[in-house]
Amino acid sequence: MLLLAPALVLAAYVFAAVVPLLPHTYLYDNGMHLALGRALYHGRVDIEYFGIDTATGPDGRFYSPRAPAIGALVALGITITDNEDTARRAVPALACFALIIVLWLSAGVGLAAAALLALAPPLVYYVHGLSEVYLSAALILLAATCRSERVAGLAAGFIAFADYRLVPMTLLAFTSRAMILPALVGWGVLGLYHTMAFGAPWRLAQHYVTAFPWSNNLVGMYGWWPPWRGAGDIFLGVKIDEWMRNQVEEPAYGMLIVAPWLVLAPLGWIRVRSRRLALALGLSIAVAALTCTHRTGLPRYLAPLVPLWMAPILMSVWQRTPTSRIDET
Secondary structure, X not given: OOOHHHHHHHHHHHXXXXXXXXXXXXXXXXXXXXXHXXXXXXXXXXXXXXXXXXXXXXXXXXXXXXXXXXXXXXXXXXXXXXXXXXXXXXXXXXXXXXXHHHHHXXXXXXXXXXXXXXXXXOOOOOOOOHHHHHHHHHHHHHHHHOOOHHHHHHHHHOHHHHOHHHHHHHHHHHHOHHHHHHHHHHHHHHHXXXXXXXXXXOOOHHHHEXXXXXXXXXXXXXXXXXXXXXXXXXXXXXXXXOHHHHHOOOOOOOHHHHOHHHHHHHHHHXXXXXXXXXXXXXXXXXXXXXXXXXXXXXXXXXXXXXXXHHHHHHHHHHOOOOOOOOOOO
């Protein structure tokens, strides 16, 4: 613990040095988030028309179709730095550092292994949505491994605030009574945002995206297929057949192609003794299976789950058991 403060200070200096050097590809995911960040900075939730992904609300105004967490961080960054470009560059780097710190201090993974996991494929390979990937992964892992149930509940409540696709993971808040009340903070903030933008807490932005309407998401924009076929495409795919995926320049290779070491992850799962961590793994498999049944499922949708999947086996290397840093809850 005596080394913790100097380590965090050093991390802050490294963070400040790295931000100006980030390549443009590292920022690819921030276009819509930047639009929302600008709006929030000026005290609004509606944005300027961004493109075919823009959601047109009941009031005729335009809104971001993405979960609002990254946009909120961009707005905070603009407020602090008074510079959009600096804020835009800082958000993905900040989310990356957050994931490393959670892996190190909450999950108990060695600092070097935590940094390697965060900076190696597949997390950095699918750069479209990188900030969401890092932030969502950090929140999921914190909710699953933090010794403080209040902190874990707070993290669980904000998972959906970071990525709509990961809503099932927020059910971790029901692991214990102590986690439910803190989780209400994140759920309440998200509900407030939806109410301000769309008129009700249960109305999501995807209800109002003209190019990709909610009905398409429900029936499958390209239809549905068996989960094993989707899993083959997401984990072992070597090309992209769908024309729209090629339009957004999605990486062609599946997760196990770019990160074959992921096959070792289940070896750590069998040693898990924490009910909360076991539930998180179970929910993550359910999310992955649901994603694999949709023809529009992409490897980057599962990238936020990779740190959770790999944490147990990495924890077993650095600790006697993969649950020694968390409560048996």
